[in-house]
Amino acid sequence: MDFTMASGLIHLHRQATLVSFDAPKRRAADPKPGPKPRLTKLAKENNISNDQEAEIREAFGLFAETGIKGYAKEKEGVIKSDDVRRCLVALGINVKSSELPDVLETLDPEETGYVPYSPFLALAAIHLHHNDDDDDDDEDQSEEVREAYHLFTDDREGPITLAHLRRIARLLKEDISDDTLRDMLVEANGEGKDGWKRGVDIDAFESVMRRAGVFG
Template sequence: MPPKGRAAPSKNRATVKRASKLAKENGLSADQEAEIRAAFALFAVHHPEHEDSKEGVLRKDDVRRCLISLNLAPDKSEIPSILATIDPLDTGFVEFVPFLSYAAIAMHTKEEADEEDQDEEYQTESNAEELSAAYRLFTHGGAGPITLAHLRRVAKELREDVPDEVLKDMILEANGGVKGRGRDIGGVTLEEFESIMKRAGLSFG
């Protein structure tokens, strides 16, 4: 019985994009390079003095528009310095290679800024969680507010003999003297707890 032939490779197999040498030199992925090429092509024109530029060239007035299409919008005040970098001879036109190099720098800068924003957001969330955890130590896991009974329990657990008047003063100082109903002195909310921690020079995270 003759051996079975191997199945022909599937035509539907996805082709893997590979970054060009130019993209690698500028730290770009194949997708990023393709994105820049597509944006450049939208605004590119052919000019007789740049016949060797197969991608065409950008008019200097279109540089900012092209960057905006890449979500890399620079301030108008930055345009002169950008043009001085990518069109140093002041020809009024920008070729693809210098444009890609600048766009790559702008992309990397934006990515770093986004990562820093994410880190700050994570730190803020982490600090809030730590503050909430500290607050729940006083409320014995409850939602709050921190009451006189809570402080009595904490003092007892710490084996500290603290008079009620002192504990009441602590609550009134924290909540700004806002009392509850009747003889109730009220309690300390999470926001008030955070405020008094900051005044004491304590931070979370």
């Protein structure tokens, strides 16, 4: 069988639910969480946390003006349409120049030159949700890489060594020579003939797995 590091990983995942690597570790009971603070009305309406709303309000306040005619009832004041982009940047939200006209049309449809807090918060919340989704995807994939790596290293820090690959081969009942295992290490770390001695760190491991299509 052509046993490469990538194929070994795939085999390992298939066998992971059948092979017990260690006795299960007892986990301490998680402390009972306290009651969650009640969401503000705007936070609830826009599906964000109170902390996120506070962050948006703080950024809005950097540019807010009060006493503007026609906006006397706006408790948080209003910001100039020209300041919308800078206010979003203060929140870590990037809006391309080509997108800005559509953004302003949404926030200031009457072209008054001012934007109240509520519609600005709604727009910022949408962008924060999008950023959170991207971050979650990245975190999930990073966690997947770490978990796969630790399957090879037996839940220890790296690098993956010849001894680790021997253990995996035994667990999978694969008859693989040490020469083949060394070749796998050299292929992964790109260190040349004697590179197998240095093992494979998590970055090199992730690179090999991505090339093999194991991770997206």
